Amino acid sequence: MSSSAQDNRPxxxxxxxxxxxxxxDRGPATIVAGLxxxxxxxxxxxxxxxxxAAQLDxxxxxxxxxxxxxxxxxxxxxxxxxxxxxxxxxxxxxxxxWSTLDSVRNGEATVAVSCGNTGALxxxxxxxxxKLPGVNRPAIAVLWPxxxxxxxxxxxxxxxxxxxxxxxLLKYALMGASYARNGLALDRPRIGLLNVGTEEHKGxxxxxxxxxxxxxxxxxxxxxxxxxxxxxxxxxxRCDVIVTDGFTGNIALKTGEGTASLIGQFLREAFAYSPLSxxxxxxxxxxxxxxxxxxDPRRKNGGVFLGLNGTVVKSHGAADATGxxxxxxxxxxxxxxxxxxxxxxxxxxxxxTAEDTAADDGDEQKKDGTDP
Amino acid sequence: MSSSAQDNRPxxxxxxxxxxxxxxDRGPATIVAGLxxxxxxxxxxxxxxxxxAAQLDxxxxxxxxxxxxxxxxxxxxxxxxxxxxxxxxxxxxxxxxWSTLDSVRNGEATVAVSCGNTGALxxxxxxxxxKLPGVNRPAIAVLWPxxxxxxxxxxxxxxxxxxxxxxxLLKYALMGASYARNGLALDRPRIGLLNVGTEEHKGxxxxxxxxxxxxxxxxxxxxxxxxxxxxxxxxxxRCDVIVTDGFTGNIALKTGEGTASLIGQFLREAFAYSPLSxxxxxxxxxxxxxxxxxxDPRRKNGGVFLGLNGTVVKSHGAADATGxxxxxxxxxxxxxxxxxxxxxxxxxxxxxTAEDTAADDGDEQKKDGTDP
Numbered sequence: 078m079s080s081s082a083q084d085n086r087p088x089x090x091x092x093x094x095x096x097x098x099x100x101x102d103r104g105p106a107t108i109v110a111g112l113x114x115x116x117x118x119x120x121x122x123x124x125x126x127x128x129x130a131a132q133l134d135x136x137x138x139x140x141x142x143x144x145x146x147x148x149x150x151x152x153x154x155x156x157x158x159x160x161x162x163x164x165x166x167x168x169x170x171x172x173x174x175w176s177t178l179d180s181v182r183n184g185e186a187t188v189a190v191s192c193g194n195t196g197a198l199x200x201x202x203x204x205x206x207x208k209l210p211g212v213n214r215p216a217i218a219v220l221w222p223x224x225x226x227x228x229x230x231x232x233x234x235x236x237x238x239x240x241x242x243x244x245x246l247l248k249y250a251l252m253g254a255s256y257a258r259n260g261l262a263l264d265r266p267r268i269g270l271l272n273v274g275t276e277e278h279k280g281x282x283x284x285x286x287x288x289x290x291x292x293x294x295x296x297x298x299x300x301x302x303x304x305x306x307x308x309x310x311x312x313x314x315r316c317d318v319i320v321t322d323g324f325t326g327n328i329a330l331k332t333g334e335g336t337a338s339l340i341g342q343f344l345r346e347a348f349a350y351s352p353l354s355x356x357x358x359x360x361x362x363x364x365x366x367x368x369x370x371x372x373d374p375r376r377k378n379g380g381v382f383l384g385l386n387g388t389v390v391k392s393h394g395a396a397d398a399t400g401x402x403x404x405x406x407x408x409x410x411x412x413x414x415x416x417x418x419x420x421x422x423x424x425x426x427x428x429x430t431a432e433d434t435a436a437d438d439g440d441e442q443k444k445d446g447t448d449p
Numbered sequence: 450m451s452s453s454a455q456d457n458r459p460x461x462x463x464x465x466x467x468x469x470x471x472x473x474d475r476g477p478a479t480i481v482a483g484l485x486x487x488x489x490x491x492x493x494x495x496x497x498x499x500x501x502a503a504q505l506d507x508x509x510x511x512x513x514x515x516x517x518x519x520x521x522x523x524x525x526x527x528x529x530x531x532x533x534x535x536x537x538x539x540x541x542x543x544x545x546x547w548s549t550l551d552s553v554r555n556g557e558a559t560v561a562v563s564c565g566n567t568g569a570l571x572x573x574x575x576x577x578x579x580k581l582p583g584v585n586r587p588a589i590a591v592l593w594p595x596x597x598x599x600x601x602x603x604x605x606x607x608x609x610x611x612x613x614x615x616x617x618l619l620k621y622a623l624m625g626a627s628y629a630r631n632g633l634a635l636d637r638p639r640i641g642l643l644n645v646g647t648e649e650h651k652g653x654x655x656x657x658x659x660x661x662x663x664x665x666x667x668x669x670x671x672x673x674x675x676x677x678x679x680x681x682x683x684x685x686x687r688c689d690v691i692v693t694d695g696f697t698g699n700i701a702l703k704t705g706e707g708t709a710s711l712i713g714q715f716l717r718e719a720f721a722y723s724p725l726s727x728x729x730x731x732x733x734x735x736x737x738x739x740x741x742x743x744x745d746p747r748r749k750n751g752g753v754f755l756g757l758n759g760t761v762v763k764s765h766g767a768a769d770a771t772g773x774x775x776x777x778x779x780x781x782x783x784x785x786x787x788x789x790x791x792x793x794x795x796x797x798x799x800x801x802t803a804e805d806t807a808a809d810d811g812d813e814q815k816k817d818g819t820d821p
Contacts, residue, residue, distance in 0.1 A: 223711070224711060224714065236645055239645060239652060239653060240653075271700060273611055273695070273696055280611060280696075281611060281612075281696065307700070307703050308699070308700040308701065308702065308703025308704035308705075308706070308707060309703040309704070309706055309710070310707070311704050311707060312704075312707045312708050312710075312711040313707055313711075321700075323645070324645055324652075324653065324697070325696070325697055327645040327680070328643060328645065328679070328680040328693075328697055328700070328701055329680065329700055329701060329704040330680065331679050331680025331681040332680035332681070332683050332684075332701045332704045332705050332708075333680075333704050333705070333707075333708045334680070334681055335680060335682070335684045335685055335705075336684050336704075336705045336708040336709055337708055337712060338681070338684075339594060339595070339596060339684040339685075340709060340712050340740075342596065343740050343743045344740055347736040347737065347739040347743075348733070348736045350736060350739060353735070354733070354735060354736040354739075356732070357729070357732040357733040357735070357736055358733070358736070360728070360729040360732050360733070361720070361726070361729040361730070361732070361733040363725070363726060363729070364719040364720045364722060364726040364729055364730070365719065367719040367722060367726075368712075368715050368716055371719075
């Protein structure tokens with residue numbers, strides 16, 4: 078089980094993406110419209126689209142670009158946002174979500190994308206794809222706008238599990254480093270461990286223990302460990318990857334989104350204040366749009382589930398077609414880079430003895446460009 | 450020890466504020482300049498200013514508005530940002546911070562203000578002022594810009610203690626409600642308990658327990674309990690007070706500050722992009738300044754230490770004169786409202802049996818305007 082699903086695909090065949098058409102707030106038409114946008118930019122990828130065929134067929138027929146590239150897999154059941162994960166696990170065999178994951182499980186597709194219920198998708202992913210050997214708690218990683226040159230930082234876990242012990246945090250560091258290398262093209266990502274201060278004596282016991290575990294793996298794991306990071310470093314430029322437990326990470330993520338939304342509202346109010354400020358807004362429109370584009374959450378839409386045999390991208394439930402296209406593109410990019418295999422190799426290498434290090438590192442360095 | 454320091458002050462005498470002149474990043478001249486700004490707006494308050502007299506005397510002499518209102522208390526020692534709290538507790542008797550707190554302890558002043566080392570100030574406050582009966586862990590509360598009509602929400606704890614059990618979270622709810630009543634003039638504040646979802650089955654065990662404890666006190670405590678809140682509610686309008694442990698609260702606070710700083714940078718870059726956008730920026734200047742004023746952290750500068758015999762306001766270490774003036778004003782407003790006594794009464798009432806409730810509520814309702 079340690080090799081991931083992409084091994085099954087023909088050596089030079091097109092990448093196949095498994096897409097859940099159901100479960101998003103805006104319905105399957107938005108998912109198909111998002112696929113269509115992605116298909117305009119990418120001419121090779123193939124899609125398996127899961128959901129009620131009678132509903133999906135006419136939607137796909139209308140998009141000429143999807144002709145011959147999109148196979149519909151009929152699944153009548155739909156997981157709703159209110160469904161309890163444990164209920165879906167026991168009774169969800171007929172759902173589009175289950176079918177979407179099983180295409181990755183049986184090797185037909187390299188990566189899965191869903192807009193559905195996060196808790197159900199995570200539990201079902203663990204059950205159907207299984208955890209990577211050496212991973213106790215999988216994590217959800219997001220890209221967060223930042224002051225760094227690459228424009229984004231990685232943060233994980235943002236809510237797969239509300240608990241994480243020191244060993245879990247070490248795995249998050251390794252998985253986050255792999256994601257930053259493959260998703261942000263950083264040779265040697267800088268990892269920070271989220272805490273309430275940067276002094277080494279501060280914080281909870283498991284954080285001090287995780288601090289030492291991560292520091293000890295930095296050399297072998299090909300990352301730089303900057304030590305403890307603070308909340309301000311998540312959108313900052315002191316590190317590229319922020320490691321934390323899913324409780325803290327989820328609250329930080331939503332606090333950041335809420336703060337951006339508040340400032341957006343203040344900005345609109347400031348420019349709607351008087352006739353003169355409305356004129357100024359017209360003149361400033363290009364600049365304001367430039368700002369909006371940089372903080373638009375749809376640009377990098379998608380939490381990535383890490384630590385499973387196969388990659389799953391969770392798109393925001395409320396995503397519009399642009400957001401869906403971004404999630405599909407993220408999934409494609411990760412599949413294309415062979416991310417799943419690289420990550421599995423990293424985790425296996427960390428679990429094995431230090432002697433195994435050299436051979437493994439040589440493999441990943443090819444991608445990193447340090448050994449072409 | 451259950452009655453607070455303001456009992457010692459003459460019934461109608463001016464309020465006395467105890468100010469630590471040292472420990473801020475910008476030195477005592479900034480503190481004195483902040484006092485001067487506040488003194489322009491407020492003509493009655495008196496100040497006890499703590500620090501090296503030889504350094505403070507000439508600074509105060511230069512400000513005519515402070516003449517006759519500012520008494521200097523010579524203290525040679527200074528607590529630096531690097532000093533360990535435990536070291537200050539054992540060896541800090543000669544410091545301006547110690548002297549500042551002792552003026553509240555011995556009843557000479559109603560409230561203390563310091564820009565210094567947060568950890569040292571909290572530990573010293575606990576040792577010199579003592580915790581209120583019924584409070585195990587004091588908390589630091591901040592005002593957070595929000596979508597609510599009052600413009601700000603209260604959040605606590607933002608870093609007094611990295612742990613909080615269910616009983617602590619209940620006390621935070623009671624203290625936060627008192628702060629919102631006195632600091633934001635809300636009759637019946639809405640309290641939310643920070644968690645990773647709003648469903649009652651989610652989250653850590655101590656949060657579910659705290660949920661039930663807080664719900665049971667809502668009627669007697671004269672607040673509304675909205676249940677679990679998420680990170681997005683901190684700057685939102687679903688509640689007025691957000692209750693959490695100091696680890697999570699500190700990370701949320703710094704994530705919010707970091708996000709605001711990132712968006713500010715993006716905004717500047719968007720308007721500096723081209724000659725045309727620089728012209729637009731000139732025309733939009735008034736609107737941009739209106740925005741800046743609403744998210745300016747100096748407007749509501751100051752974390753308030755709650756749960757002690759006496760009120761302590763911690764100003765941001767990097768505060769400029771405007772920020773210092775805001776912290777002093779916050780301290781004055783809280784002292785003026787008799788906040789310390791009200792909060793102590795609330796905590797005592799919650800600890801006592803339900804029969805005691807009626808008498809206590811009548812007292813606070815006068816201030817709330819429901820029983821004039």
